[in-house]
Amino acid sequence: xxxxxxxxxxxxxxxxxxxxxxxxxxxxxxxxxxxxxxxxxxxxxxxxxxxxxxxxxxxxxxxxxxxxxxxxxxxxxxxxxxxxxxxxxxxxxxxxxxxxxxxxxxxxxxxxxxxxxxxxxxxxxxxxxxxxxxxxxxxxxxxxxxxxxxxxxxxxxxxxxxxxxxxxxxxxxxxxxxxxxxxxxxxxxxxxxxxxxxxxxxxxxxxxxxxxxxxxxxxxxxxxxxxxxxxxxxxxxxxxxxxxxxxxxxxxxxxxxxxxxxxxxxxxxxxxxxxxxxxxxxxxxxxxxxxxxxxxxxxxxxxxxxxxxxxxxxxxxxxxxxxxxxxxxxxxxxxxxxxxxxxxxxxxxxxxxxxxxxxxxxxxxxxxxxxxxxxxxxxxxxxxxxxxxxxxxxxxxxxxxxxxxxxxxx
Numbered sequence: 070x071x072x073x074x075x076x077x078x079x080x081x082x083x084x085x086x087x088x089x090x091x092x093x094x095x096x097x098x099x100x101x102x103x104x105x106x107x108x109x110x111x112x113x114x115x116x117x118x119x120x121x122x123x124x125x126x127x128x129x130x131x132x133x134x135x136x137x138x139x140x141x142x143x144x145x146x147x148x149x150x151x152x153x154x155x156x157x158x159x160x161x162x163x164x165x166x167x168x169x170x171x172x173x174x175x176x177x178x179x180x181x182x183x184x185x186x187x188x189x190x191x192x193x194x195x196x197x198x199x200x201x202x203x204x205x206x207x208x209x210x211x212x213x214x215x216x217x218x219x220x221x222x223x224x225x226x227x228x229x230x231x232x233x234x235x236x237x238x239x240x241x242x243x244x245x246x247x248x249x250x251x252x253x254x255x256x257x258x259x260x261x262x263x264x265x266x267x268x269x270x271x272x273x274x275x276x277x278x279x280x281x282x283x284x285x286x287x288x289x290x291x292x293x294x295x296x297x298x299x300x301x302x303x304x305x306x307x308x309x310x311x312x313x314x315x316x317x318x319x320x321x322x323x324x325x326x327x328x329x330x331x332x333x334x335x336x337x338x339x340x341x342x343x344x345x346x347x348x349x350x351x352x353x354x355x356x357x358x359x360x361x362x363x364x365x366x367x368x369x370x371x372x373x374x375x376x377x378x379x380x381x382x383x384x385x386x387x388x389x390x391x392x393x394x395x396x397x398x399x400x401x402x403x404x405x406x407x408x409x410x411x412x413x414x415x416x417x418x419x420x421x422x423x424x425x426x427x428x429x430x431x432x433x434x435x436x437x438x439x440x441x442x443x444x445x446x447x448x449x450x451x452x453x454x455x456x457x458x459x460x461x462x463x464x465x466x467x468x469x470x471x472x473x474x475x476x477x478x479x
Contacts, residue, residue: 073196075184076218076226080235082180083107083120085213086159087149105147109136117406119151119369133405175311179371185311200238224307227259243305251278261299262403268292277303295400323347324411330369331407344412345391358383360416362390364397367409376401383418
């Protein structure tokens, strides 16, 4: 039997879960049935929209936009503050429920997961019928709705669950992609963020079908390995499996949950610079060089994405790790507010191990984004600078030297 994967996604999770709690507490108003949003500060009306009701969507309110803009579109909008403790509790309940149906579950965010239905297909029968029963049981048990996407590949199951909502089951098998997916705007493709969309637009690639039929070499020239990945997704190519346990990764990394969601590239760059200093410092302290760098983004919706690249020359310099992380960030970010950022290095080798020298530590043909007030320096000079800063921090403390760009604005 071919692999069958379900992608299960809670419809407007934050709003649904808050609405049900309010009803349980005696409220006569169901947030799902009126123009309402979750997010920000109710008194100051600061922050961004984390979730919206269907009636709010009718006024043009969009997830991720500033709350003040949402109120301009709908002045009588009802604003509810997020309750992260509640959301994590409801998420845990849902995952426990699904694990009773199938043990092969990969949770990818607070409100979505993959299920490898292949392992239980003989017990539950035909896929669409089984998915519909799961969807209906979730509503009967918990009172909220989900969408379920069905495919033989993870990326297509994910795309299918994002089709028409709410409370529906959709299929998107490989032989259905031209009919169901290729006509969609390229921005709707999984992992195709804002920066990638802009590059593709300049190449006159506007739909997923345009992308699928594009020259892979041209995409690689403009978007590096991420362009090839997007081309594969557009053509329904994805060999990844449902991971019931997080894979063990041998490497050094660090992540940070931001005090306030990062909404600009500059805010993200500052966080990445701080992370790069930490990760590179630990590499130098352990006497290792990294051959691969990956950047992770977790959005305010708790959806996580990551991307990695192999360096031409293993490194432990802050500058190279930072600049590479920024390149990866630009390929990933879709403009949605960011809750967490992370940098991880892997393919570690001893600094004493001979390595192939290269003129470039970054993929050729791309100018990495500079840090604020940063001028690129040679690898040898960067190593000496890092070593000097390490020595000062070791003697006088970790906070004895701080980059000006990381100091709080006055």
